[in-house]
Amino acid sequence: MRPLPYLKYDPQDTSPQYLEDLTCAYWFSEVLFSAVEWDLFTLLEPEGKSLEEIAQVLKVSSPALKRFLEALCTLGLVSRYRDLFCNTAMAQKYLVKGKESYLGDSILWRRFLASHWGDLKACLKAGGRVSFPPAEEDPRCLSSRIHKFLRAMDNVAKIKVQELLPMVEEIPLKGELLDVGAGSGAMAAGFLRRFPSLTATLLDLPHVLEHTKEFMRGRNLEDRVKYLPANVLEAWPLKEHKFNVIILSNLIHTYGEEEVSHILAQAAFALQDDGLLIIHDFFLEHYPEKAVLFDLNMLINTYNGKVYSSEWVRQKLLSLGLSSTETIPLGTDTAVIFAAPQEDTLMNLALDLKARLLAKIKKLGFREARFIPVEAVKVSEWVAWRCRFGCDHYGSPHCPPYSPSPKETREILKDYTQALLLEGEPPTRDFQLKVLEAEGEAMRAGFYKAFAFWAGPCSLCQPCPVDKEGNIRYNAVGRTRICPNAQKARPSMEGAGIDVFETVRRAGLSLKTLSEENRFIKHFGLILLK
């Protein structure tokens, strides 16, 4: 399915369609909200329903419902088979009540919060939240609100913990786990099921913990769970008790820097010397489009919550004497930072090498970084002609004819299995330096054959000290000009015969030729890896 256009801004796209799509983004949500509110997807189980059957149950007009179902079909949530409307695999897995991975409660919580987004301008003026729950809220309303909130958290945490567990599989976790701001307890429950030698303490506010207990009752883990009513903003009532594992999942975005500093300090103090701290949350570096909007969501809906940069969190951890990993992305919109008093503990984590490298490289400031199979790198003879006929830099050091020919590049690619395609922008020299840094990161991550191609003629020295006309010296192979920066200089993708447009297209990214209207220049670099 095509990604929804408003999720990805392309600076080379000058059509107004992007604005139109942004304008209507809420239509997509409204359709989903209504379908989930009606519990339409559960109704369609097990084998679909006809238009008339659905209209009868929902008590709505058939012709209007038909139009609504068409929209759901287009969004990929419903499909039509003869006269039956059925759930797609996505809807069947996440939108049918009673399924383990049901997300309906989370979607309805988002619907509830959507109404507060109307306050955005007022929040910006006031510098924070403007609508608050009533000071004297009816206890039943409060209890129902907490329950709805925890059901929403539960939907999400059940899925996130399954993404997280494979990373700690190599460490036979045992002893005591502390889940701070445990919510429904789904995170802790996932760990308890996977590691039978663990027991857990679930810490949350007293009135929330009553609901936590209710969620945990159905999980058959009662004999391995204790509950600790506490306020994380105060000294944690643990005395000198230390834990082997501490989880802060979706907690730090709830508070401002001062409170989060306190929470991290308390967690560091409560950790065994060989313990592991797991911080799961939104981070600005991971999935930035979502992170910055979630940050606004916190501005509107919490007192002083916000989304943190992983750099800020890691610095805090460092100041508390903890080593930490970089941000490890989950397959979804959140990421994890692992921290420990002893660096060795982190060595045992089964962290995907590519994911770690990607996290480091994205932090260098590329707009995009994407792994592609080496077969997706397209090398063409015509590219060399473009350099030879039509480029002022032909003959410059590290450009044709002193850069690898298409034939040589094709041969070299046989030594590699994958590549990392990097998207950035001018100034060219800055981009080239970043590509070099990325190559260095890849080397340090263990990709010893990492080799970078950047964009444009070499711009490391300005002006280039190698005289174009005279005084040309050749290296042992006799092809490359000797330059004072030979250790750092690399060929450009295009200079090595790589068809950048086609390679970018194959990677699922976009690159347009420049026109009067569209003057935004994109640079692409490539790092070959094995």
Ligand SMILES: C[S@@+](CC[C@H](N)C(=O)[O-])C[C@H]1O[C@@H](n2cnc3c(N)ncnc32)[C@H](O)[C@@H]1O
């Ligand atoms: C966004 S939820 C996350 C729940 C759970 N960790 C998860 O990942 O699903 C934040 C949790 O932190 C708890 N919490 C917030 N402020 C707290 C405080 N001051 N003391 C204790 N718990 C708190 C909330 O009650 C809620 O259960």
